[in-house]
Amino acid sequence: MKRGLLKFLCLMVVLALAFGAVGCSGQQDKAQNDTQDKEVGSQPSNSGNDSQKGSDEEKKDEKIKITFHHQVLRKNVGKDGQSTAHFAAYDKFLEENPNIEIEEEAVHHDTYHTKIQTLSAANELPDVFMVKGSWFSNFHKNGLISPIDDLMDANPEWKNGFKKGSLDASIIDGKVYGAPQQMAVTHIIFYNEDILKECGIDEFPKTMKEFEDAVVRIREKGYIPFTMGNKGKWLAESCYLSALGDRYTGTEWMMDIINRTGKARFTDPEFVSALEEMQKLAKMGAFNSDLNSLDNDQQRSLYYNKEAAMFVEGVWAISRTVADAPEDVLKATKLTVFPAVEGGKGDPNTTSGGSGWFFSVNSNIQPGAKRDAIGKLLEAITGDYFAKLFIENNGFPAYTPKEYDESKLADLTKQAHELFSTLKYTPIYDARLDASVIEVMNSGLQELLIDAISPQELAERIQAEYEKAGE
Amino acid sequence: MTNRLLRPKKSMFVAFLLPGLLLYSFIVAVPIFNAIRFSFYQWSGGPKKTFIGLENFIDLFKDEIFWLAFRNNVIITALCVLGQIGVAFILSSLLVSRFLKFKEFHRTVTFFPVILAPVVVGFVWTLIYNNRAGLLNWALRAMNMEGLIRPWLDDPGIILYTISVPLIWQYIGFYMIILMSAFMSIPKEIFEVAEIDGATGIRKAVYITLPLIRDTLFVTIMLCISGNMKIFDHIYAMTRGGPGNSSIVMAMYAYRNSFEMYKLGYGNAISIGILVLSLALILVTRKVMGGRSVED
Numbered sequence: 001m002k003r004g005l006l007k008f009l010c011l012m013v014v015l016a017l018a019f020g021a022v023g024c025s026g027q028q029d030k031a032q033n034d035t036q037d038k039e040v041g042s043q044p045s046n047s048g049n050d051s052q053k054g055s056d057e058e059k060k061d062e063k064i065k066i067t068f069h070h071q072v073l074r075k076n077v078g079k080d081g082q083s084t085a086h087f088a089a090y091d092k093f094l095e096e097n098p099n100i101e102i103e104e105e106a107v108h109h110d111t112y113h114t115k116i117q118t119l120s121a122a123n124e125l126p127d128v129f130m131v132k133g134s135w136f137s138n139f140h141k142n143g144l145i146s147p148i149d150d151l152m153d154a155n156p157e158w159k160n161g162f163k164k165g166s167l168d169a170s171i172i173d174g175k176v177y178g179a180p181q182q183m184a185v186t187h188i189i190f191y192n193e194d195i196l197k198e199c200g201i202d203e204f205p206k207t208m209k210e211f212e213d214a215v216v217r218i219r220e221k222g223y224i225p226f227t228m229g230n231k232g233k234w235l236a237e238s239c240y241l242s243a244l245g246d247r248y249t250g251t252e253w254m255m256d257i258i259n260r261t262g263k264a265r266f267t268d269p270e271f272v273s274a275l276e277e278m279q280k281l282a283k284m285g286a287f288n289s290d291l292n293s294l295d296n297d298q299q300r301s302l303y304y305n306k307e308a309a310m311f312v313e314g315v316w317a318i319s320r321t322v323a324d325a326p327e328d329v330l331k332a333t334k335l336t337v338f339p340a341v342e343g344g345k346g347d348p349n350t351t352s353g354g355s356g357w358f359f360s361v362n363s364n365i366q367p368g369a370k371r372d373a374i375g376k377l378l379e380a381i382t383g384d385y386f387a388k389l390f391i392e393n394n395g396f397p398a399y400t401p402k403e404y405d406e407s408k409l410a411d412l413t414k415q416a417h418e419l420f421s422t423l424k425y426t427p428i429y430d431a432r433l434d435a436s437v438i439e440v441m442n443s444g445l446q447e448l449l450i451d452a453i454s455p456q457e458l459a460e461r462i463q464a465e466y467e468k469a470g471e
Numbered sequence: 472m473t474n475r476l477l478r479p480k481k482s483m484f485v486a487f488l489l490p491g492l493l494l495y496s497f498i499v500a501v502p503i504f505n506a507i508r509f510s511f512y513q514w515s516g517g518p519k520k521t522f523i524g525l526e527n528f529i530d531l532f533k534d535e536i537f538w539l540a541f542r543n544n545v546i547i548t549a550l551c552v553l554g555q556i557g558v559a560f561i562l563s564s565l566l567v568s569r570f571l572k573f574k575e576f577h578r579t580v581t582f583f584p585v586i587l588a589p590v591v592v593g594f595v596w597t598l599i600y601n602n603r604a605g606l607l608n609w610a611l612r613a614m615n616m617e618g619l620i621r622p623w624l625d626d627p628g629i630i631l632y633t634i635s636v637p638l639i640w641q642y643i644g645f646y647m648i649i650l651m652s653a654f655m656s657i658p659k660e661i662f663e664v665a666e667i668d669g670a671t672g673i674r675k676a677v678y679i680t681l682p683l684i685r686d687t688l689f690v691t692i693m694l695c696i697s698g699n700m701k702i703f704d705h706i707y708a709m710t711r712g713g714p715g716n717s718s719i720v721m722a723m724y725a726y727r728n729s730f731e732m733y734k735l736g737y738g739n740a741i742s743i744g745i746l747v748l749s750l751a752l753i754l755v756t757r758k759v760m761g762g763r764s765v766e767d
Contacts, residue, residue: 117730123518138733142517233711290602290622292714302603436732447715452627 064373067103067126069119070359071112081319081393082182085386093380100373120144128374131178131360133169133431134438139360140172146363147175151375158379158399161387165425166398169432170358178358179382180398181390185353185420186314186428187243187337190321194332195223195309204334208277208341215286218309226281227308228291228449229299233442236449238430239312241278241441242352243338246426248274250345254427260470266463267456270345275448275455277341282449292446304329315396315416322394322410333412335419346426353425354432355398396420433466440465503746510740515733527740537741540721541748547635547720548699548752554639556691559646564676566647567654578651582644589641593708596637600624600709624710627717634706634718638699646691653687654680689760696756700749721745 076083094102105126107115112130119125125144139145152159163183170178191204196214199221205211218225230236246254249270256264281287288294288302300317302308304325311317321333340348359378365371380386387397392408396416406414430438444458510527512520531537565571566578584592599606600623608620623633657680665675681688703722706712712719712727719727722745729738 114730117516120517121735138515138517142515142519144517231711231713233713288602290625293597293600293602293622293624293710436734439727439732443713443715446713447627447717450625450627450714452715452717 063099063101064370065101065103066128066370066374066377067105068377069105069107069112069116069126069129071107071109071130071357073106073108081390081395084393085389085395085397086181086381088389089381089383089386092385093377097373097376100377102377125362127362127365127370128359128377129362131170131358133354133356133358133428134433134435136170136172136177136358137434140177143363145177145360146365147177148179148361148375148378149176150367151361151371151378152176152179154372154375155379158383161384161399161401163398163400165353166355168427169354169356170360178360179378180355180358181382181386182355182357183353183396183398184315184356184428184431185351185396185416185425186238187240187312187352188314188317188416188419189310189312189336189338190303190317191310191334191336192303192306192329192332193334194328195221195306199223199309204336205339207339211339212281212284215281215284219285223306224288224302224308225286225310226288227294227299227302227311228287229294229296230291230446230449231293231295233446234430234438235296235299235313236278236445237438237442238352238428239314241274241445242429243350243426244277244341245271245274245429246350246352247338247341247344247346247348248277251347251350251426253345254432257466258427258432266466267459272455272459275458278445279448279451279455283451287449291449300324318412318416319394319410322412330412335412335415337419337423347424349422350424350426351420352428353420353423354428356428356431434469436469437462437466506739506742509736510743512736513734514736516735520736523736527737528743530737531740531744536716536719537721537724537744539716540719540724543631543718544700544702544720545752546631547638547702548696550632550635551638551642551699552692552695554635555642555695556646556650556688558639558643559650559691560676562643563647563650563654564672564680566651568672578647581647584641585644587641589704590708592637592641593705596705597624597709600633625714627714630710630714630718634709637709638702638705641705642695642698646695649687649691650684653684657683692756692760693753696753697749700745700752721748 072083072086074083074087077087078084094100103126116125116129116131120139120142123144131139131145136145162180166180166183167176167178170176170180189204195218196202196204199214199217201214201217205214215225228235249264249268253264253268253270256262257266282291288308296313296317297320299311300313300320303311306329321330325333337351338348359382361371361374361378365374382399384399384401387399388401388404390397391401391404394410394413409417429441433441441458441462444453444461447453448455448458509520511522511524513523513526514520562577562581566574571577598604602608602622602625605623607623611617611619624630661679661683662675665679670678701722702720703726706718706720706723707726710718712723721741725738725741725745728734728741
């Protein structure tokens, strides 16, 4: 009897634990309200009691309330360029528009992800919110966002100020769905000129052949040619393949993939060659052996220690390098991009670039005073004034400011601006493709780089997921 | 119940059970039924859901990565049952024996990792396994065993073993405490009689201790299986399922599908898959272990 009871209890405990695991997946509807730093950016209210009249003119004096969720934190003002510029522009906007009241909620990047997903599942999204490039097709399919062409057309100067390519990820069926703050370039080769000279490479290779020779020479001297930290899985795809792939396939191929015209497949020989090149580099010893267990911050420390000659990362690494690298390394650091590929269809003077995050407007905002106010808000936090402050804080705005003070920029930032002025931008894979396709590509690249899978096999896997996602 | 006067009314029983039941149904039962419901939909996280019947489950059945994840779960579970409970058994035997000194200290030290957060353990072991600065490779170098040095978390051939070590290490203390309490409940006289009959350490363990703590052992094995079928945090902190998919487990695959690939419907289907497979595994183990206990 006693034993039977014990058995029953065991089973109950076990069941409870087993069920616990399943419970995890069903909790999207549990809002994560605990970790926000909520702030209400309202102006001292002075709206009088004389708003009884209902005519259109008087409506202007009424307060317009806008709910606004984003992931730029006020506590980072002074620490990172985007926050500093964002809040300077935002506070100025509030001051100039006392009739607009904004209910603002800013949460940390990782939490924001969950929060927006929770709100979208419950269909309770705020009026204005930040959207990641790869979310657009999903949000558009679910009818959650509205195009902002009307707002942009109302202010042509603002619309035309955006850099070429910066809005691309937010365009669906020819309509713009969001306004970005930052123009992210994901592929930049940071190289240590001194180490390259020591290995007998006086000038950065101009062709892939020379590039491979250089890798071998650097390896022979005992340096790691490229330090790579691909634990997060996105680095090999976002920073390497986005640019290298384009060298082989050309941008047109990628646009066919993005627009699902049916003309391009991941199993096309051009794309497979790009994967082959990645694997070839790995087999040549271009990367460190623990590339899948370091993250992108750790990859840079090998470069700082002069153990590695080069690393590849995006614009965000520039300010980090300026802050963290020893002086001699920083001085020797030069920036460039992948060389030309013989027979490749892509333009060698390109790098993968575009905007990652956008401010979008809820689909339930109808034309009217509120929508106009939102237009003004978007202009304020992405337009000229913001861009000027952002660029002066070593940032890379999506909007070209009319003028800015160049003396405020770090040397490496200036170098980057010079480099970018000679380059055109091609799509960043993970900003433009479906999240599920990217996930398969990312995991597959990890295997590709340790020779656990063939390029052809990976291409087929990506294509299969791509077809599934398009259904 | 002999005394009917002292027995509370039925309504009292219900009233006292109600808070617990309500809590349980909200945090366990409701989400499970929701998961079952959502698993029949194609759902990308927005307000639009499309009913697709059993399609998610058909996909799941054909999904190689899911079965790979299940295989990984089973291997990790097997390693952990052996490692955690095996080592815990040896340690608790030592701790109740007369030969060991500083028992309090040993018990505390062995139990200490249990209270650490899994993510912390994952990060600590990531550092230990680090190729360049890691403690493990440093120790190997110091012992002149350079041939063994490798990037421990980068080799798909050994990754399941490398990630099992922290799992085993962390929970030995937990099972040790359970087993120790079972050991203590065995009457001392039995051991004394056995010693007079000439039984030594290992004989005592096999012929006396093991049969007498069978029920407790059964509980620990069940706990170990159910705990390992849902592991997530350690592996997320150490490898994120990588390199590639070589260290992926079912819970991580469900997470990845739901929150990285936005296939929430499919993610729910995977969760249901985990539920069914875990239950099956537990029932099978129960059958196997229960079958033996009928004999006596």
